[in-house]
Amino acid sequence: MGETADHPRPIWRTPLAAALAAWMAGIVGATLAAPAILETAPGAAGPVILAAIFVVPPPVLAVWSFWTLLSDPETGWIAPTVLMSFLGAFVPGFQPLLDAGVRLNFEARRPAYEAIVAETRSGRLVGVADSAGWISGESRGVRFRYRPQHPGVVDFVWYRAYGVRVGVRYDDSPCVARPGLSCVAGGEPLDGPFTYYLRVFEVRL
Structure with a gap:
């Protein structure tokens, strides 16, 4: 039995x-x-x-949905x-989902991170430093940068453009806090010396 003007197709059987x-x-x-999209997508x-x-579909779907409401x-x-x-459920669930995505991408890349750290610490990973003293490069499909004078600190860049910086940092520097003070991490802890950071115009989020 097909749909008629008096009996339109049920909403759950429509393109909407x-x-x-x-x-x-x-x-x-x-x-x-x-996180994986930011790291692997070009430019x-x-x-x-x-x-x-995230941005384009919601208003389009909202207009389409309310138009359907008016017509049926x-x-x-x-x-x-x-x-x-x-949307009401997604907003509070966004951060846990994103945290899970960060963890998944980190674990997928971790063997490469650890291999690069081993090379920087042994002095086998060399290059030409920029004006700030950073040596940048790519190895095993991972972008990295470090300063030769601090081989135990390696920045694994996921995304860096337009004032936004996202990535993972390895930092095995010892931190001994003075009385009344505490050590401040460079980002959200992942595992051991690895932390995740998201900065917008150098504001840590």
């Missing part, structure tokens, strides 16, 4: 329902994959890809309700 389901699954996956493509997933009040209310409910 498929678009909503695809975007909801996609944004969860994109949040988990965001400034990473933020563009993430913006295309009987079942059209489901689409905006599902969209708003998902």
